[in-house]
Amino acid sequence: MPTSVLMERVSSWRYLPVALALVLPVLACVAWTGWHARNAERQEAESAARIVRVQAQHILGQAWEMLDRVAALTALPCEQALPDLRRWGMLNPYFRSLFLVRGDRVYCSSAVGQTDYPLSGFRRWSVDTPPDQWLVTVSGTPLAPERPAILLGRPGVDGHSGVVVVDGRHLQDLLGAVATLRDYRIELIVGEGAASIHSDSKGSAATHGQLVHGETTLYDGRAAVTIRVKAPPEAVVLAWQQLMLTYLPFAVLIGVCLAVAAHRLQTNRQSIKEKLRRAILADEFRVHYQPVYSHVSGQCSGVEALMRWHRPGQGDVRPDLFIAAAEAQGMIVPLTRHLFALIERDMGGWATPPGFHVGVNIAAEHLSSPALASDVERFAAGIAARQPVVVLEITERSLIADDGQARRNIDALRARGVRVAIDDFGTGHCSLSYLQRFPVDYLKIDKGFVQAIEPDGQEAPVLDAIIALAHRLGLSVLAEGVEADYQFDYLARRDVTFIQGYLFARPMPSEQFVRWYADHPLPRGARRESGRLGVG
Numbered sequence: 001m002p003t004s005v006l007m008e009r010v011s012s013w014r015y016l017p018v019a020l021a022l023v024l025p026v027l028a029c030v031a032w033t034g035w036h037a038r039n040a041e042r043q044e045a046e047s048a049a050r051i052v053r054v055q056a057q058h059i060l061g062q063a064w065e066m067l068d069r070v071a072a073l074t075a076l077p078c079e080q081a082l083p084d085l086r087r088w089g090m091l092n093p094y095f096r097s098l099f100l101v102r103g104d105r106v107y108c109s110s111a112v113g114q115t116d117y118p119l120s121g122f123r124r125w126s127v128d129t130p131p132d133q134w135l136v137t138v139s140g141t142p143l144a145p146e147r148p149a150i151l152l153g154r155p156g157v158d159g160h161s162g163v164v165v166v167d168g169r170h171l172q173d174l175l176g177a178v179a180t181l182r183d184y185r186i187e188l189i190v191g192e193g194a195a196s197i198h199s200d201s202k203g204s205a206a207t208h209g210q211l212v213h214g215e216t217t218l219y220d221g222r223a224a225v226t227i228r229v230k231a232p233p234e235a236v237v238l239a240w241q242q243l244m245l246t247y248l249p250f251a252v253l254i255g256v257c258l259a260v261a262a263h264r265l266q267t268n269r270q271s272i273k274e275k276l277r278r279a280i281l282a283d284e285f286r287v288h289y290q291p292v293y294s295h296v297s298g299q300c301s302g303v304e305a306l307m308r309w310h311r312p313g314q315g316d317v318r319p320d321l322f323i324a325a326a327e328a329q330g331m332i333v334p335l336t337r338h339l340f341a342l343i344e345r346d347m348g349g350w351a352t353p354p355g356f357h358v359g360v361n362i363a364a365e366h367l368s369s370p371a372l373a374s375d376v377e378r379f380a381a382g383i384a385a386r387q388p389v390v391v392l393e394i395t396e397r398s399l400i401a402d403d404g405q406a407r408r409n410i411d412a413l414r415a416r417g418v419r420v421a422i423d424d425f426g427t428g429h430c431s432l433s434y435l436q437r438f439p440v441d442y443l444k445i446d447k448g449f450v451q452a453i454e455p456d457g458q459e460a461p462v463l464d465a466i467i468a469l470a471h472r473l474g475l476s477v478l479a480e481g482v483e484a485d486y487q488f489d490y491l492a493r494r495d496v497t498f499i500q501g502y503l504f505a506r507p508m509p510s511e512q513f514v515r516w517y518a519d520h521p522l523p524r525g526a527r528r529e530s531g532r533l534g535v536g
């Protein structure tokens with residue numbers, strides 16, 4: 001794939017986090033308000049249904065009670081039963097009429113007195129259930145064909161039955177009142193498969209109403225009471241819009257704030273990465289070399305290469321800061337390759353003997369990259385004229401994070417004469433098991449342990465343990481950060497072979513190192529006689 005196409009794709013993907021930061025709060029707001037509007041609608045419909053249910057059950061309760069009394073009257077002829085039927089029918093406003101039935105004919109009614117009306121006459125108002133089931137909602141009765149009613153009946157004596165006709169008007173009014181709250185259409189059915197009593201809805205809910213709540217409850221184990229609450233479909237949308245009007249501005253504000261923050265973070269990151277890249281191109285990096293003293297040779301046996309960044313007009317950037325930034329921004333591998341190039345350039349002017357150690361710090365990402373072996377081989381080939389020994393300084397952290405590639409790199413490079421040192425030993429995680437598993441050559445004791453050495457020569461037990469451990473494992477030991485004679489003496493007494501620190505020499509630019517080295521290639525002991533290490 002051409003690089004430019006790749007770059008374009010990468011750059012358009014770059015805005016994804018910003019776009020997400022902007023859009024996600026808005027989407028969340030839309031989803032939440034939608035859910036909330038629907039939920040509120042359902043809860044209100046449930047409350048409306050509850051009011052209707054309680055009132056319907058209240059009326060049915062009175063009707064069942066009355067039915068027992070009416071059924072008892074079937075034992076009497078109509079003339080004797082009629083006064084009671086009339087009185088009860090008149091006193092209770094919920095009842096349209098109370099009547100007695102023999103076979104298929106109504107023979108006595110609180111409304112019309114003695115009569116002979118075919119029960120089948122009621123059938124034309126019922127939807128599909130014959131009224132001889134005696135628990136049915138009908139859309140009308142012979143007395144009031146336009147008004148719904150609930151018929152309740154039960155057998156009395158000798159094939160006679162008593163019937164209570166509950167007037168649907170009261171329930172209809174109640175449904176109407178409740179329905180006006182939210183432009184609902186509410187339907188009530190007592191019994192099954194029958195006509196319904198419903199609110200007179202003029203609104204669209206009557207035709208296109210969406211069922212928001214439906215329930216069927218059994219009253220007293222006898223009467224199935226079904227209530228359906230329908231609402232116009234736009235009701236939810238309207239409630240949703242209302243909620244959105246309230247909350248959307250906040251969501252947009254949060255989205256904008258997040259997007260700005262994401263953009264800042266990104267440009268910030270981008271700029272650090274960009275700055276590092278430009279600094280490499282502008283040749284702003286330099287390498288300082290810190291000499292390492294060897295007890296074996298009694299002289300400088302090598303150096304550690306330490307990166308320095310001088311920003312024109314702005315001064316030096318602390319190495320721990322820009323190295324950490326390069327690691328975080330995926331720039332440490334290019335930066336280390338640049339370090340190799342700088343060392344190659346510097347070493348062209350050196351006069352170090354074969355076997356001189358050149359230590360370079362290798363970050364975890366590079367160590368576990370398949371590119372490391374070829375990078376280091378190219379570097380070694382570039383400085384081969386002086387025949388140095390390349391020492392890779394790696395941290396315990398990068399060993400712990402290894403998925404196998406680091407190990408393969410180490411094995412391949414050691415087979416070609418590259419050495420490996422564990423840097424800052426003792427400051428990372430517990431590393432003893434890794435030490436056994438990874439083939440390394442040197443252990444660099446962190447300066448923190450060296451600083452724990454007391455001037456009065458008291459024991460530093462942790463340091464002693466580390467040194468003993470390294471010796472047991474057959475590793476050469478290097479102590480870092482040695483600044484004082486008493487530290488040097490303490491370490492010398494414990495056979496620490498290599499010493500690095502300000503006592504011996506500070507890190508210095510290549511040209512200065514060349515001069516310093518010309519002054520210090522002294523054989524073992526020569527300098528120590530005339531005062532310690534000949535610190536430069």
Ligand code: C2E
Nearest residue numbers: 306307319320323339361362363481482483500501502507
């Ligand atoms: P490090 O690898 O532990 O390097 C040793 C640090 O100790 C260096 O700090 C050095 O200047 C300092 N030092 C040496 N002798 C003494 C002493 O006697 N006393 C005290 N107090 N300090 C001493 P520097 O150069 O600031 O580097 C800091 C860290 O930055 C290094 O720690 C290393 O982790 C990292 N670093 C530097 N250059 C590179 C590089 O090229 N690549 C990578 N990956 N990391 C680097």
Ligand code: CA
Nearest residue numbers: 304361393423
């Ligand atoms: Ca180091």
Ligand code: CA
Nearest residue numbers: 423424444480
């Ligand atoms: Ca170190």
